[in-house]
Amino acid sequence: MEDCIFCKIIKKQIPCEMLYEDDKVIAFNDISPQAPVHVIIIPKQHIDDLNCLKQESSELIGHIFMVAREIAGTLGIAEGGYRIVSNCGEQGGQTVHHVHFHLLGGRMLQWPPG
C-alpha cells in the first residue's frame, strides 16, 4: 500500500534496523523503544489491522509468533520473559495501520497496561 510506512520499510524505501527477514515477514527495532528490547514484527502482505485477518491468515500469524519467539531467544530475553502485543483500532492505540506485533522485554513490564 502506497502511503503505508511499514510497506515502505518492506520495500526498503525507508531505512530500519532489520533483525529478521524471510519471504513472509520482517522484524526490526521500534524507532521509539518502550523497553530495552522493542521489536516490531510485520507480515510483508499489507493487512490493515487484526479485524481484517481471515481464516487463511492463521498460518501467517502463527509464523509471526514463532519468529517472535526466535528473536526473543536471540536477544536473550526468552528466559526472563517478554510480551507480544498487537494494538487494534483507535481505542487499542494503533497508530500504524499495517498489522504488526510488538515484542517487548528486557525489563519488568507493568500489568495491566494504561
Ligand code: AMP
Ligand atoms: P502502534 O502504535 O501499535 O500502531 O505501533 C506502531 C509502532 O511503530 C510504534 O511503536 C512506533 O514507534 C513504531 N514506528 C513508527 N514508525 C517507525 C519506523 N519508521 N521505524 C520503526 N518503528 C516505527
Ligand code: ZN
Ligand atoms: Zn502496509
